[in-house]
Amino acid sequence: MTTQTNTVEVKAGSFSRDFFASIVVFLVAVPLCLGIAIASGLPPTAGIITGIIGGLVVGSISGSPLTVSGPAAGLVVIVADIVAEFGLAIYGVIVLAAGLVQILAGVFKLGVWFRAISPAVIHGMLGGIGILIIGSQFHIMLDRDPLSSGIANLIDIPNGLLETFESHGGNIYAAITGIITIVAIVLWTRFAPAKLKLIPGALIGVVLAVIVANLFNFDIKYLTDLFDGPTDLQNILGTIITPTMSTIEASMTTGVLLAVVSLAFIASAESLLSCAAVDQMHQGVRTKYDRELMAQGVGNAICGFLSALPMTGVIVRSSANVEAGATSRVSTILHGLWLLLFISVFLFTLEYIPVATLAGVLVYTGYKLAYPKVAKELLSYGKAELAIYIITIVTIVSFNLLAGVVTGLVLSIAKLLYVFSHVSIKAEHQPDSKQTTLHLKGSATQLGIPKLVSVLDHLEPGREIHVLFDDLEYIDHACIQLLDGWQKQYQMTGGKVIIEWDSLIGKYHARETAIAEGN
Template sequence: MNRPRSNKSHAGEHTTAGPPLRFPGTLRFDLPASFVLFLIAVPLSLGVAAATGAPLISGLIASVVGGIVAGLFGGTPLQVSGAATGLIVVTAGLVIKFGWAATAAITLAAGFVQIVLGVTRVARLALSLSPAVVHGMLAGIGISIALGQLVIVLGGHAHPTTLENLSELPAELHGSHFGSVVVGAVAVAVMLMWQRIPRSALVPAPLAAVLAATLTSIALRVDVSTVDLPDAPLADMVFPKVPQGSVGAVALAVVSVALVASMESLLSAVAVDKLHDGPRANLDRELVAQGAANVVSGALGGLPVSGGIIRGSANVAAGARTRASTVLHGVWVLVFVVALGGLLDLIPLAALAGVLLVVGLRLVSRDRVRKLAQHGEIAPYVGTLAGVLVFGLVEGVLIGMAIAVLRSLYRLTHSTVRVDEEPDGWRVSIRGSLVFLGVGRLVRELRRIPLGKRVVLELHIDFMDHAAFEAVDDWRAGYQRLGGQVDVDEVHDTWFGKAIGGKPGLRKTPPSPLPRWFAPWSHWQRTRPGDAPGVVLPTQRGDTDPMILGMHEFERNSAPLVRPFLAELAARGQRPKQLFITCADSRVVPNLITSSGPGDLFCVRNIGNLVPVHGTDDSMGAAIEYAVEVLGVSTIAVCGHSHCGAMGALVNGSTRPGTALNSWLHHADRSLIRFHEPSTTIDRELPVVERLSVANVAQQLDNLLTHPAVREAVASNALRLTGMYFDISAARVYLVNPDRNALEPLRTPAGR
């Protein structure tokens, strides 16, 4: 038989980072999007700068550099970079500790660290951090931002730590400034309600909030602090200076800025990637571009730069097609600062604080918390969040990572023990990894079992260390000395048997072990001691019928896994798209050779996988009509197989005349005629029985066309007929070409 060729394709590690700038073709999409980004960037950049205590111009510098530098060279075409909202808390602390000029130098150095990380291709390693820790960090940052900006809305001045802002709140609430509260409340209200207003998408929410709050302050003539840009902002830029302090403190600051900015950028890149159908992100290139942007921003006295999901999602929603939109938005910010910077002096700081208060709270995602709780990951999330709020960003992340690691170790070494009383004794089911950490609990459960009983110790384990083996073996030996009987039933592997034989396993069993139904009953059902001394694979509940034993196995192990699928199928009814006609031979298992599950195949099995012509067998005709007319299947497959007893009987003429079997096999007379035709080109290397099996499949496809329902469906292209041949000894499936009565190898589908 011919063997199929192996066709392998190797996908590149990254796809292209996006098409080059082509303004004529994309201007009508990217130009409007760039104006939307500009309107978002100005208030957001000013708000971040105000929240950190840095010069307000530094936020605008970060937006210009992030848009142009990161936009031109980044690996995520539609990501938009600017002043890093995730670094507000860190930057505010650095400004207080080192001063603004030194903070700019730290930003510059952090950019070089990011470039090194990107060049060494470790960007994806940053994403291996537990999502619970990452989102806990973002939530902690968001709450810290919100508390600091709430103090400003109430008329006070934000402090660098969360605890200081919390302690300041009671005093600010008692003696709050009326004008700041009104202006900040208007900004918050507009941010929260803007999406509910018709056609609100035409104007970004941050811009609408700042405009509404500013107009409110002008209309009410309230006394509030406003943005204070110098008359010549570019002439008054602060350039970086070497930080004064210990080398360790400076190095920690540089690494903190680099890691947090990288994490925020990479998470945003992945999120933006999911919002559009264009080229996928090159994360290493993106990290290098973010580093270059921070080098330039720090050198010019700007805030740290990172990619942001707020700006990126707005870019996609505005219809941007290429990186031109983010580059142009940086250009518009630069033009605005140079030509129209005086207009910014009208904006109240409380308005910017109100915008950032909402932005910070939105970093706490209820949906994310719900999903983490469902997966048992709430502990590292809460630990990270609390650590960030109480101790700081780096400390909070380390606390979260420690909790995540301990949680993972617990899960990897945890086993579940279930003790059930049965009519003929007791059953102890152990699942997971059985190591010394779980020995104490296991022994306590085993000691609950009354003496003198028959106990089945059912092991569903992927690892057993020496301490666990000794505990189980000592208990088994002691229990049997006192008159009991212990049968060890190892379901997925033979850890206990190997250890008794003096050859204990040293590595965990690979995940997803094969279920028992892949092997015949004789391979796992035994009623006498196994090869290893002291190990007994028992009869179950006293039953000896292998089918009943298999049913018990299904109820214990497979039913809990398939119950959700079966419940859904029971509720909505069956909707298979394939009618599978095959032989009743016990060695042919349709679901096994097609990798299908409940609800996938509508199966008909008979001796010889025969399809009697229309009008000669109502049973087969009814099944075909039901499949085609009621179920609406799109494929009918006829599957023959090697070593077929029915084909052997036809060749040898071994059936007795007058028997039902002899009468049934007369439906294969057409196959015999086809087989003996001189034009038949069946592979002559096949044994005669196998050649007849192939010709039989081809003939049954022709027989199907004698049924009107099939013929009409095929004529209308609503139904396809397929012939298959299963080689039992080779465990291999071939297609049958009915025109040549020949076998063809399965070919790998495109893209697989």
């Protein structure tokens, strides 16, 4: 009886923690769902619909119980480009097809491969996206229309500010609303009492801006201004565009296929990296990556069918979920239920929410993505990693997201090939003796044999040669055979060769032991 009572108490305690966590995640999700939808060129409620699907559907079947799925700032740029290029009807087909690609990737156990993407590329992608979000949302925060490219948006920021404060081409009250939002988020994040930290700064910023804008009757754009008609639930559901045979046939182009693959790849990478980060934040069930990939695919297929925003596992909402004490997927599912309640009952609140305040939330989000705090960490792994990070960002901002990611991937592969094939050989000659020490560094493969032969052939006959492997990461069979044969030939000239084979064998044994213990 005591055991049963304790079990009931544990379950009750777990549910109460999940219930509270779901409220926190819901409060984090609302402003982000609305803002990301607007930034992507879709109706604000498209983001709420995606949040509902991410909670109720993906939350129920995900491979990472504490990861929360929904609209992601990291997809804003690619979604906005797809909508602008192909239109809403074909956009829905692209998201649906990307979801099917994710499902197939999960079926074929490809989930773990997305984790093999270089961190420099991932951080560069997020940094580039952050800069583009700042560029576009800064203009929306001034009630201006963003320009056609990321570079143009960034260059035009000073002009936008000038026009705003000169009272033409911008709206000073919209700017004030956005600034209030950002300042409130920053101050709350830094100075909020510890007991209140779980209340999201974005919510504080939006609520404060809503109060000020409505109290003083600011003449600015509100969310209802983004709809052609009434914002009741019946009319909003009537705007949903489902795929038809004609739109599917029109989607059979190379451009659409490229968009599908790009969206599936980026959404999958962001989701699984978020799951990996969440795993480090708690001691519970670990992520099943292939299952998570399939769950994300199911969610995106449904979102595509409804022409809603695509989704990923989102680290902001997921970290809020863990920090709020969530213990199971119940919190994720409940947050989807609260979003459904919001769109069903509290939709009237959209007429009080300024567009500028949500743009302010996204400007702050873009800043967090773009802030180069990771640069120092990447530099500790070598200048090449930092270069890949910077080049990825510059390419994304200068051209587009796909070009930047592909460039980063190509550079990371090129770096891997270089590291794997590059060997450095340093010869130290003792001036007072006939002893020479050879230091091998890097990876000695058959590609490095010409360099190795060049050094060995130029050694003076009759010396005592010590070959050290302390800094060698890898050596293949071809190089081992070369050194073994050269040792015999050199000793026939009267010289002496001491090769530290035992240290090399010991290093590989130590590495194999470490790998086995890690598994």
